[in-house]
Amino acid sequence: MSSTKFDVIVVGSGPGGYVAAIRASQLGLKTAVVEAESLGGICLNWGCIPTKALIKSAQVFEYINHAEEYGIKVENAEVSFSDMISRSRGVADGMSKGIQFLFKKNKIEKLMGWGKVQPGKKVEVEDQDGKKTVYSADHIIIATGGRARELPNLKIDNEKVVGYRKAMTLDKKPASMVVVGSGAIGVEFAYVYSSIGVEVTIVEFMDRIVPNEDEEVSKTLEKLYKKKGLKIMTSTEVTNVDTKGKGCKVTVKSKDGKEEQIECDIVLSAVGVASNVENCGLEDVGILVDKGKIKVDEYYRTNMPGYYAIGDVVPGPALAHVASAEGIICVEKIAGQHPEPLDYGNIPGCTYCIPEISSVGLTEAKAKEAGYDIKVGKFPFSASGKASAAGAKDGFVKLIFDAKYGELLGAHMIGANVTEMIAEIVAIRKLETTGHELIKTVHPHPTMSEAIMEAAAAAYDEVIHL
Template identity: 90%
Template sequence: MSSTKYDLIVVGSGPGGYVAAIRASQLGLKTAVVEAAELGGICLNWGCIPTKALIKSAQVFEYINHSEDYGIKVKGAEMDFGGMIKRSRDVAGGMSKGIQFLFKKNKIDQLLGWGKVQPGKKVEVEDKDGKKTVYTADHIIIATGGRARELPALKIDNEKIVGYRKAMVLDKKPEKMVVVGSGAIGVEFAYVYSAIGTEVTIVEFMDRIVPNEDEEVSKALERIYKKKGINIMTSTEVTGVDTKGKGCKVTVKDKKGKESVIECDVVLSAVGVVSNVENIGLEDVGVLVEKGKIKVDEYYRTNMPGYYAIGDVTPGQALAHVASAEGIICVEKIAGHHPEPMDYNNIPGCTYCVPEIASVGYTEAQAKEAGYEVKVGKFPFSASGKASAAGAKDGFVKLVFDAKYGELLGAHMIGANVTEMIAEIVAIRKLETTGHELIKTVHPHPTMSEAVMEAAAAAYDEVIHI
């Protein structure tokens, strides 16, 4: 039987909550985690992990369809949509069981039910039968995450207008799909469905797709996606969706005010996430919420002593690895350690479309806006031996340096496996490595990662292979 008194209670078991709990247990704190759904939260069950499984299946199908490019003939390959969805769910299920094992190993109590923070450092947990139990702790971390944002003209009904959760478990492959929003979620699903034969249209309100990325990356992805047969409409707004008939009639308006209608089977709303800050007791405790986010200091303390918040409910980037790092910093501070506060300008962002996108730090435009004089180096994968051998010549590595001191201000990559390559940049930025030092860091050949060294060399007019 669980105790009702803990050193730490974490509300939410996503990549913020479960990581915080494990680190707390390692540091000797008696810890419990409250979870209303599946262990591992959205990331493990309905986000990062199962989407990557779907992307892999789509990629395998794409490889088979283009196998002749590699000197292999395959006849009669068929896409099993149900099998693809099942594999994705099995992968997610396995990961969630892994968290269960880690909790057991680290002697962390699971409190299953809906958690609400209360004054006096208490958490009320209501189980599925409506039974309420109150637990107390010296410290309470709120890690309740986020959910899909809804637009007024795009109300999710989970039949014809769906969010990312439903997009992962559709009953059958749609013939036509409209994806609204071209951030990471939008372009990843656009790739998956296009690769398996759905006619996909992306509608983006901003003037380019993946609008948070460097402009050259946006242009490259648009060109590649159009080549794959994906329709792209930028500077376009969805003004309404008629779901009365068999499918959907999506009314869109361009920047000149011209309206048109797109017909499809299903609309995916991928217009960002909002924080889960409602109905968790914040008002009762007096925890300050500003613009839909819980206000915290650099160690994730709220305005109320003993109450902390990490992950998507706070103002930092809504990314799994950010939530995990915040959780570790938060509990190390609670345990009396002296962790370094997070540098939010050195957080890698990864998008797992095909080709992948990875970036960190300033874009070229942001660096100039910040007053830097810049040196920019680019190396295309079309000049990479490994990329040619792998049949993955799309994309490039772009590095932005401060011309004065050689500091690496930002890196922007689009290409195969670049989400694995970005960590090198994060590490060398953390270590304050200069452009010249990077050029003299010998990279293995042939690899995709050589492009990092070559891009640095290009910035200083020392590039060899272009």
Template identity: 80%
Template sequence: MSSSKFDLIVLGSGPGGYVAAIRASQLGLKTAIVEAAELGGICLNWGCIPTKALLKSAQVFEYINHANDYGISVKDAKADFTGMVKRSRDVADGMSKGVQFLMKKNKIEIISGWGKIQPGKKVEVADKDGKKTVYSADNIIIATGARSRELPSMPQDGEKIIGYRKAMTLEKQPKKMVVVGSGAIGVEFAYFYNSIGTEVTIVEYMDRIVPVEDVEVSKALEKIYKKAGMKIMTSSEVTGVDTKGAGCKVKVKTAKGEETLECDVVLSAAGVVSNLENIGLEDVGILVEKGKIKVDEYYKTNMPGYYAIGDVVPGPALAHVASAEGIICVEKIAGHNPDPLDYNNIPGCTYCSPEIASVGYTEAKAKEAGYEVRVGKFPFSASGKASAAGAKDGFVKLVFDKKYGELLGAHMIGANVTEMIAEIVAIRKLETTGHELIKTVHPHPTMSEAVMEAAAAAYDEVIHL
């Protein structure tokens, strides 16, 4: 028999919610989690994890197509789109089952249904048949995440104008696709579809693709994407999509005037919007500003006992951020004294090919903030491991403060750089200087040596350039 009184109820079971629930259980809080869809939320089921599975399929296909470069001959390799989608779904299902196991192991009660917070620290949950049950808790965490942002010029119909969710479960591979938006979601799907033979055009409103990254990273990716056969339109805006015929006619306003693109499918990848509707915020009186729930550094809302984490609060909409926020929030609830999260030391990763990873200030932002900088760059074309692996694209770029040698930011583009960025996050947390990084012996031959070499380049001590 389930209880209706808890120490903590978490609304949403994504990487914010389920991680918060597990940490709460570890700290001895009696915890329940409310979920209207699949355990693990968008990240595990429709985001981070299944997209990486698709990207891996694309990468394997690319390897096979370039097998000759490695002295191997392969004939007639074909991309089986349906098989790729199936593998991706299987990976996601396995991950969701993993979260189920963790909930059980940590004795967390799973309440299936749509949760709405109520005054007096209560949550009303409507199950799939509409039956409502009220639960109460000393603390309630809102972790309801976000969804694909719809642009007024192109409302998603799930057929011709799609969001990321549909992009990973299309019944058949489109011949031509227009991707609107070149953030992580946009460039990852552009890479996937282009590499299996779809004709891809990227339309970006800003003056460069991956606009949050360092300018040099944007330029490098654009060059690589164009070489791979993609069309890239920056400083461009989609003003409307005509879906009446067999395909889509996409109207794009550019600096040079209007252009019409024809394609089978338009992928809208213009960011995400928080899920704040119909969860009871107004009934409780929780403050919302600019589409985000207002919280303090420990994720308390303006109403005692109610907290919010992840994509519903300000800050980057990233899985690892939501998890970190959930842990800090719960530790504070349990009476510990966790350090607030340092939002300037959050790594961002994009899993296109080559990968992109960055943390801290870009060179331009460091200068804007008033720093005098030293910049060191090391190209993978000079790396022995990269040459041996056939992955010579890209570089590591480090930005140091001239005065104290503090590492202000790191920007990488290349094979496996998403695995390399954690070193930078750790050494920034430990406040390491450029000189200390140069003297940190890196293993040879590895891609990670490029970090040490880039630091050396900033101080005119680089050996292999």
């Protein structure tokens, strides 16, 4: 008979929940995790990990189609859509099994079922058969994550209008697709489907795609996507989707009021993430929710003692690595340690379309808006030996420095493997390294990462290879 009393119960096993649980166990706290579906949550099972597997398959197909550029002849390469999907599922399943191993290793109890927090530091767990068990803990962490946000005029039916989850398990390859929203999810799926021969149209309400990125990054991605044959409509909203016929008739309206209709097989709604704050007992406990997010302090304590919240259910960017960092800070504080609160101004963002995008800190426009006198350094990958050798000359590294003190205010990259390069910048900003110190940090040659040193040198008129 398993125990019903714990030091910590975590509701949700995504990258916030499972990381918090492992850290709690490492710190000697008796820990349990409640999960309604699969260990690892959306990120491992339906988000970050399986999408990267699909992107890799699409990229391999793209390589094969351009093999002649590398002196290799390949004929009649074909996409097996179902095999692409099953590889992606296999990768996700392997990761989920890895979490099960970590739970066993760290002696974390797994409570499968729907968790609801209750007053008196209790959690009710309802299993698949409807059987309810109540567990108690001194500390309860809510990490119930998020789901695809739905727009009122774009209802997801999971047949013709789909969210990200269905988009990675479609039965057959559609001939055409409209992607609504051009954040990370939108542009990643647009890349996958267009690479394997689907006619893709991106519809974005804002005046540019990937609107949270630096403007030059948006422009570059739009140019490269159009070159690949994607249709891009910015400053445009979807007003109606008619799914009555064989496919979909999508009515879009531009800023100047002009309406047009696009016909396609599938519509992917990629308009952001909504927090899972409903039906998990928050009202019964009296936990405050504001604008769909649970209110917490810098250590993720809610207004009710003993109850905490992390990840997509609290304010801040809905990113896996943010949820993990929050989970660790939360349990270290519970265990009596003195963790430093998270610096939300130094969180890297990565988008895994091809070319990849990564960024941290202020954009050029935001830095100017904040009143900084700035120095901007830019280094294009077209001037990089490694990028030329790899056939990946698209994109650039752009660094923004405070002219007065040399502080690195922001970094924006678009190019091959730039998601692997951004951590250097995050560390530099954490350590308050100056532009001059960065220029004098010897980078290995030939690498893509040299572009960081070169961009810093460009900001101070010391660039060698431009």
